[in-house]
Amino acid sequence: MTEYNKWFHPYKPDKKYSKKVAYFSMEFAIDQALKIYSGGLGFLAGSHMRSAYELRQNMIGIGMLWKYGYYDQSRAVDGSLEVKSIEKYYPYLEDTGIQVKIQVLDNANVHVRAYVLKPETFGTVPMYFLSTDVPENDHLSRTITDRLYDANDLTRISQSIVLGIGGAKVVEELGGADVYHLNEGHGLPAFYYLKDKGYSREHFAFTTHTPEKAGNEERSGDFLNKMGFFGRHLSAEELETQTVNDGMLSYTVAALRLANRSNAVSKLHAKVSQDMWKGYEGISEIIPITNAQNQKYWQDEALAAAAESGDKVAFVNRKKELKTQLFKEVADQTGKLFDPEVLTIVWARRFAGYKRADLLLSDEARFEKVLSNTKKPIQVIWAGKPYPKDQDAIDTFNRLHFFSKYRSNVAVLVGYELELSRLLKLGSDIWLNNPRVTREASGTSGMTAAMNGSVNLSTYDGWIPEFAKDGKNSFVIPPADLKLDMEGQDQQDQESLYHILESKVIPTYYGKPDTWHDIVVNGMKDVLPEFGSNRMAAQYFKELY
Template sequence: MGKNLPEQYRHPYTFDKKYKKSAVYFSMEFAIDQSLKIYSGGLGFLAGSHMRSAYDLKQNLIGIGILWKKGYYDQFLREDHSMGALFREKNYSFLEDTNIRFTIKIDNHDVWVKAYFLKPETFGTVPMFFLSTDLPENDYLAKSTTFRLYDSNPSAKVAQTMVLGLGGAKLLDALDYEPDIYHLNEAHAVSSVFHLYNKYKSVEKIKEKMVFTTHTPEEAGNEKHDIHFLENLSFFDGIPLETVREITGIQDNTFNHSLVALRLSHKANGVSKLHGEVSRDMWKAFSGICPITHITNAQNKKYWVDPWLDEAHTAKDREKLIARKKRLKEKLFEVVADQTGKLFDPNILTIVWARRFAEYKRPDLITRDFEKFKSLMNNSERPIQIIFAGKPYPTDYGAIQNFDNLMHISKDFKNMAVLIGHELKLSRQLKKGADIWLNNPRVTREASGTSGVTAAMNGALNFSTNDGWVREFKELNKTQNSFVLPIVDHTIPTHEQDRMDLENIHETLEKEILPLYYDKPKKWWDLVETSMKQIVPFFDSSRMADEYYSKMYN
């Protein structure tokens, strides 16, 4: 087996000696550039930052993902302003067809897979390969496997994970490349272990190579399938079921993908300190799992930060910092005006809630006590503007209803906007234009949640429940750098948690945030500068990419 990648796919640099060990990072989604629409949300944003920082640090890492022909979906508004999801074919002239073709078995049929290559120079990432089943040799069912990210049909979704896992492992063979480490970002690619078992006939050899990152603090969020259903789909790469049970330790008929990844890796990690604790607690009753550490998520500052704002901050030029932040707000408000016909004022405190719409993230929490919300929105002495954005999963009708409801509420307020098209470009604009970055998941439910990291890099203050990465940011220094809500007991009924968190949100806004912004501008900007200073270096993804080598690969 060759140890080096073929010439045309090699890294354009000499490896830093700390990062010589070869690793391959498997992820279902990567958010690398606005033009490459193969991601849905946080998992992809994180993976994209990792690939950029690995390149910046000269690491011996490559990425493997899937080329989603129709992406996640394009978000649009119907005639009545309710949300629509459009699945449209995408084309990318900057990806190279490698002419590598091979088959994997799905549902006992040979499915052809081809690989595209993203050159490191294109977006400043490590070398990356994207797999597709969109070939003339395949029938429509096989072709459509790589059309939509996270297909809602269970068989189709499992087939997608097989393209990533079995297909990704087979691609490495086709490249004659034998990496030291297989890194699974979430359990989607766990089928790769069966390809490796067929290759090495040794569980020990698999464990030696495998590391696993879990992002899901909820037991229910870890995918499970009936073992016979998976066997019928050829998930086990032709390995007889009794051998599969020996390899995985699954004795009943429920195949838990994360559990198998934990059993067949030599090391795993949660994505924040709290999430590491939650994960160890969650899996402690299961036998044979590997040690679980934590590596807190981070984002690539070089990509996310506004360079002029950062320059003013570094030069300690407050006047310039304030002027640039105002300009960034104006630029965001052009998007607001274009999408909604509302004119926002850059001198008014602007709150942004923008991330994937999911029930536990409670997008609409601030509006639930409607009388209080109304008085907040109609306060002319200390006015606010609020912007919501995010893409619900296209068949999560509860989340879509939540989006539609916020859109409906916004019709009555000239200072409330709901934006569509929350992808990399809009995400950057929102972070640069926000004064307050609102994040209110139920505590312990957010593994890490890093949208606030890049908001802080761009001079927005975090206003959050005490979950995920914010807990560490808050504890990093003894000085205040954000507004973090008191923790409510997460064992009480959720409606009670929601009520208490909502009361705390209104109280913090009325008693701390609004008076600080309007009455003590000097102290406001002191806080902004503290937040900008303390977010780096710890929450820049070069620290994270370095820790993956020191804690997981080496």
């Protein structure tokens, strides 16, 4: 164990970033070969760990080693979505020899083992992944780290205890940290455990990622107390000070109260978050630190070089090559042969109701008219993973699949993980993003699309208000009237989306190639460095830690 009683940095930390930070996240999207993530939260955390390494920051990551990952997205016999759980193996992770004990319910001997991902493997700061799948545990305890975001409440709470308390104990074995940063509230037990160990608010930082109810967990404080969530049994008086809303513990409110500083993930999201939580006493200030993505990992070097040098011919040729690479995947999955000369629109992210994957299908007759225009043709691709228990989102995915099935220029892809995400961003012309406004906290997929010459067509939400110049580096769907009900807002957004496609996007792509090229290149130039994660990682040290 003594060999691992250090942070494993292959460098001397930069003086600007010498404070020791332990960053806790339930998921990290580091590499296609490490399937321990579900979506945007993991993509963000992965880019953060890469940039922390590039900036020589004194940071480590604390995560979970999911035995089956999130899930493997596959197809049933009719092509509809099928969820598969396949055991994963990662021989490049090293057993640290660090094993700590935590209590879950009445079992005071749940063993948590730490495995290290060394920096040289994927270019991240040292990362420690926790597993309960060890021989010392009983069968039930071994299954705690089976699946990311397990649908069973007991398992989900146990996972938070493993990440929070188990993770904090592992950090102690590594020599401790100056700052413990929770990326979302999943690891909240860490704050309670560390507070009892004498740590104060100055040691705690918190990031809230979403205004969605599902992302702001709330559970019975009494039940959490019985589960061991707080690291020890709280008295009735102690528990009452922690809970809100008739004995419920809001993970977000608790984290905001325990942290010295907290942040939202865009300027708009900061305003939304400040309004959401303003009624609760004792919460920390919520500052904006806009999410970002890692340029070195995501951006195509040849495309970037052509944009930088102003070599339009090289740029256009490289973009066609990237589209061709994407279309090989389309052909492999669907049998459809897409044309690299044709305007290609991609919608790709987690399927969730507020993200409105099927907004283009709101008026099928109008959409069919656009799809059947042979003089100014388009190709459309959808991809993304619904939560495996979200039947509405799965139904949306399947509706899109069956709509696309016999249409040669529409495709729905499965396997939306890092590599497919990369192909789609490099190979698309338009990156479509149409969530209901104020519901998307940040939406980082559009950043990496812009880095690769894909033009954002987006509602005015998340990071977009900080970036977009309509008609100059993107196309913006004007905000719907928020006084309308949800159906009315959807109707306005649908009408605006069709209008922009028919009157701006398609005519510009086919009729004004020089203007189109300017919009593409402007997007590439404007997205960096402001929305590169090196800026974000530096801002965390300066403003949150």
